[in-house]
Amino acid sequence: MTDSLTVRDNRTGNEYELPLTDGTIRAADLGGIRTGDDDPGVAVYDPGFTNTASCRSSITYIDGDKGILEYRGYPIEQLAESSTYLEVAYLLIHGELPDKSQYETWEHQITYHTFVHENVKSFMQGFRYDAHPMGMLLASVGALSTFYPESRNISDPSNRHMQMVRLIAKMPTLGAWAFRHGQGKPYVYPDNELSYAANFLAMLFKMSEQKFLADERLTKALEILFILHADHEQNCSTNAVRSVGSSQVDPYSATTAGIAALYGPLHGGANEAVLRMLRRIGSIDNVPDFITGVKNGDERLMGFGHRVYKNYDPRATIIKRACDDVFAVTGVNPLLEIAVELEKIALEDEYFVSRKLYPNVDFYSGLIYEALSFPPEMFTVLFAIPRTAGWLAQWRELVDDKDQKIARPKQIYTGERTLDFTPREQRWG
Ligand code: CMC
Secondary structure (H helix, E strand, C coil), X not given: CCCEEEEECCXXXXXXXXXXXXXXXXXXXXXXXXXXXXXXXXXXXXHHHCCCCCCCXXXXXXXXXXXXXXXXXXXXXXXXXXXXXXXXXHHHHHCCCCCHHHHHHHHHHHHCCCCCCHHHHHHHHCCCCCCCHHHHHHHHHHHHHHHCHHHHCCCCHHHHHHHHHHHHHHHHHHHHHHHHHHHCCCCCCXXXXXXXXXXXXXXXXXXXXXXXXXXXXXXXXXXHHHHHCCCCCCCHHHHHHXXXXXXXXXXXXXXXXXXXXHHCCCCCCHHHHHHHHHHHHCCHHHHHHHHHHHHCCCCCCCCECCCCCCCCCHHHHHHHHHHHHHHHHHCCCCHHHHHHHHHHHHHHCHHHHHCCCCECHHHHHHHHHHHCCCCXXXXXXXXXXXXXXXXXXXXHHHHHCCCCCCCCCCCCCCCCCCCCCCCXXXXXX
16 A cells, blocks of 8 residues: 555646655645646645644644543643643653653742743733733733843744743733732732742732632642643644744744634633623523524534534543532532533534534633632633643744744635726725
8 A cells, every 4th residue: 555645637637646644645745736837736725724734743642533632642631630730831842751850940940930020010000900811911921022032032942941931930920910900909929939820829819918828629720720721732822823933933922822812712712701601591491592592503502512522522521520629619600500401401412412512621611710719801811821831832843843834824816806996086986
């Protein structure tokens, strides 16, 4: 058996042999299939990249049919159970689990870069009182590039490393300050004696106490949520980071593109949309009517369905379990009842079954976030903070990948051609 495709062009009768590597043909090889010199060659039309590989990657593996997710080969279930977010971040970026001294150095570096320049604080304070925290995060991460102009030198590995440490370290600070801003509360500085997740909770919720120590069960639940959100291969925001990063811009600007993509309701904004949906449904008695609306196409069941998972999202299973631990501390979120009923009905309904629509990571995470006293606007920030490690791992892989070029898709032009400009006097009558 030869690893190739034979393509016959029925317009010319010519046959072409296209090599197959890892089940893919190179799109450029299709460009050689032409009817004549004026023909630009065959291209692939693939809006949303539903069947186009944009890179080779060794970071995250997903088998959507089987519901498998692995970071660098390690199953997500084991990482969520036994690892820490910073260890996972190291694994994603460096490709291997750290030994003791590597871990301690990494943790030390991240911990000691949690502070941001005071001017960052001043400009964050300039946002309107009701600014969406994702908008604030997006702007402030983008602005970090102006504080570290050396970050433009992306060809120097040690410089790259420094910026990755800074970004992972500062995201919780910026995210927490965006939250405090909306509450009209003073921004809280990092506490470098605390773990990554515990420090984040302290910056969010500390008031007049000398030291804020969150309940360990909540810290652990947040750590698990961070691990689950750390990477997810070539999703919309990662693609945005890679696409913008392919211009060789600094990592702060590339990460900002990821945050912007994550902001959208079909991506990271879905958990916020789930909460709003559950509130709108209001009681389990209204669930059947809501499901009818979804099937009629009037609604979308937010938190359901995934481009890749055609089975239960493994992250949703872990989050559902974490709900119990969080609710043991905070009391049960009353919306849980509605979510469970929605899931039960949807998993038995032909509409959802035939389309392989299952709960995704966002279906239950919002319930936990709400129980932790976060307003829905903060949910996507809680996604962006841990995803930073994944974005940076993907960015680093991109920068080192000799196959990569500046992202520049083709288009199929459907507009007019060679029109003569009509002067204003004639058009305006
Ligand atoms: N509710 C109702 N119908 C749905 C849903 C849903 N949540 N998701 C997909 N469908 C239907 C869709 O209408 C289509 O039906 P038909 O074939 O009759 O036209 C079919 O299922 C296939 O859907 P699609 O929109 O072609 O699938 P996609 O791969 O382009 O979209 C998705 C994936 C995640 C955008 C979509 O499932 C969706 O909008 N879900 C709700 C939003 C959501 O929960 N997003 C979070 C995704 S997980 C977090 C992340 O990784 O970002």
